Amino acid sequence: MRNCYDFGLDTHPRFCILSKPVYESLIFCSLIPNEDGLMPHDEIMTSREVADYLKLNARTVTQLAASGRLPAMKLGGRWRFKRSFLEKWLEQGLVEGFAHEVGLIETHEASADCTVASLIPDNGIVLPLEPGDAQDVVSQLVNVGVEHQFVTNAPILVDAIMEREETFSTALPSGVALPHPRFRMARVLRQPFIAVGVSPAGIEYGAPDGSLTHIFFLMCLRTDALHLRALARISHMARSDAFIERLKTCDESDTIRQCIIDEEQQIFGN
Incomplete structure (x- = not known):
């Protein structure tokens, strides 16, 4: 076989x-x-x-x-x-x-009440991301969790995410990347969260087609069920070129959050 x-x-x-x-x-x-x-x-x-x-x-x-x-x-x-x-x-x-x-x-009952938007904390959208390499991007997004005291050890979390990226890049041809640690890292996470970063100019992040990545969804979640639900939802939304273009052209964090809320509502009903 x-x-x-x-x-x-x-x-x-x-x-x-x-x-x-x-x-x-x-x-x-x-x-x-x-x-x-x-x-x-x-x-x-x-x-x-x-x-x-x-x-x-x-x-x-x-x-x-x-x-x-x-x-x-x-x-x-x-x-x-x-x-x-x-x-x-x-x-x-x-x-x-x-x-x-x-x-x-997508329908797993253990995380049925959690939406992507609900996992993004206040000030959880970094716009614009400072230019840099993959680790610079990850560090900026992890800082969202640090500022909210969700993360107890930022260097360990950044290293785990970069180890995951070195195995297989999470960058997609659509211009979206889904960085996350391979394991759920509950020991360094007080609370699960998703941080969103937007780079209008684009950043080299290892997309399979060589294109630049503009939208980053950092997923720091404590259980496999929640991680898989968020992964399924974000990946589904990332299929929409119109949705990605809206995120790329937003000039305010509140507008980005509302775009995510609207897209989830349209696709999933919540």
């Missing part, structure tokens, strides 16, 4: 075929302690764990894996999944149109 997975290695996304030896070697490498003697921040997941993570039926997970639509490998007769591959599949799929395969994320 071979599985397809888009690594975005070129300026135009392409599918890579993972043979059994290649996938096994990737999994093996993920289980080797680093130079500090610690396990790397990646996780090998079972079908049941993936089902719980995506809020899908376990049978649906195995069907997606068997059909090659979910990055996976059979080891010892059982499906195994690398979390970093799974996250990239999820983010890309929600934007590129196979969100129906993870459609239950």
